Amino acid sequence: MNPSLANQKIDSLNVCVLIPTYNNDRTLQRVIDGVLEYTNHIIIVNDGATDNTKNILSKYDNLTIITFTENKGKGVALREGFKKAIHLGYDFAITIDSDGQHFPNDIPVFINALEQHQTKNVLFIGARNMEQEGVPGKSSFGNKFSNFWFWFETGIKLQDTQSGFRLYPLQVIKNLRFFTTKFEFEIEVIVKSAWKNVDVKNIPIQVLYDENERVSHFRPFKDFTRISILNTWLVFLTLVYIKPRNFFKNFKKKGVKQFFIEDVLGSYDSPKKKALSIALGVFIGLTPLWGLHSVLVIFLAIFLNLNKAIAFAFSNVSIPPFIPFIIYTSTKIGEKILGVQNTYKLDEITQNFEFVKHLKTYIVGSFTLATISACIFGIISYLFFLMFNKKNTARNHG
Known part of the structure; x- marks a missing residue:
């Protein structure tokens, strides 16, 4: 020009x-x-x-x-x-x-x-x-x-x-x-x-x-330090706010059905990758790490090269209406594993560090529930995606 x-x-x-x-x-x-x-x-x-x-x-x-x-x-x-x-x-x-x-x-x-x-x-x-x-x-x-x-x-x-x-x-x-x-x-x-x-x-x-x-x-040392501090803050914002915000905007815009069709079924990822993404989401969503679910699932999905949208969606398995049932089930599983029968009277829990025993029971149970649920969801979804892919292949060649 x-x-x-x-x-x-x-x-x-x-x-x-x-x-x-x-x-x-x-x-x-x-x-x-x-x-x-x-x-x-x-x-x-x-x-x-x-x-x-x-x-x-x-x-x-x-x-x-x-x-x-x-x-x-x-x-x-x-x-x-x-x-x-x-x-x-x-x-x-x-x-x-x-x-x-x-x-x-x-x-x-x-x-x-x-x-x-x-x-x-x-x-x-x-x-x-x-x-x-x-x-x-x-x-x-x-x-x-x-x-x-x-x-x-x-x-x-x-x-x-x-x-x-x-x-x-x-x-x-x-x-x-x-x-x-x-x-x-x-x-x-x-x-x-x-x-x-x-x-x-x-x-x-x-x-x-x-x-x-x-x-x-x-100035290599000073400016590289400044850049590292900035990136640390930007990564934190990405995991805590930007990624969840984008997901919810996308989810709200599409709706559950459309999201499942486009982002889950329509994803070009392999059945194995999609199933592992679901398993990761379910596992993180059922762990007792409340407040960190979004950060952890996005970070791990990126680190493990899994589908971020799918993993994040299934990490929301612990939505408010389900939380009491998740906590109750986790506690009961923990009691079975540890061989204890905890009391649930407030005055007894607050005495003699009984709350520590309850917390231990819940944590052990929740990680066990998360592992079992992740395996079940992962296996079922893997079989489902395999069948779905075969039907699509047969339809395309029919």
């Missing part, structure tokens, strides 16, 4: 380019001049630079420039840049780093991708070739680490989640709440966008790592 055509499309799609910069005076002017070939809708955030950045920016009188008196971090720079872009009425912002690793002539790649995306509810991340010569080993490792946790938290597989060359949908960004201020912000923003059902996708871009002029402000 030639620059003039790209300029027209950038205008029609209401896109600006956001450049956060901090002490990159060796490459900053080249980046700005490269972007100006495609658009003058540019917002630059000077994040408290102490080098020659201020003099370089003084050469440009037609750009929007935000200046911090002290360095606040890339996350703050991007957040302030987004606020300014939204205030100016832009719908999308392309972010490009000022350290020279990105090529401004890749801007049309983002514009083309946006133009072809039907809903425009999308966030594009430029995918670098991390295998090419000159890419630092720490960057390649950090990217793989980030890709894994992004997949765990969103279910979306990407090849590059750390590239700063991106296109953001500002109408979504303006409604999100952010807490991070440094490099980890670029992880927080894509995860929370994905949680809002934004399509997060990679598109191929060029990359240049020139150690003679590139200045990286990434």
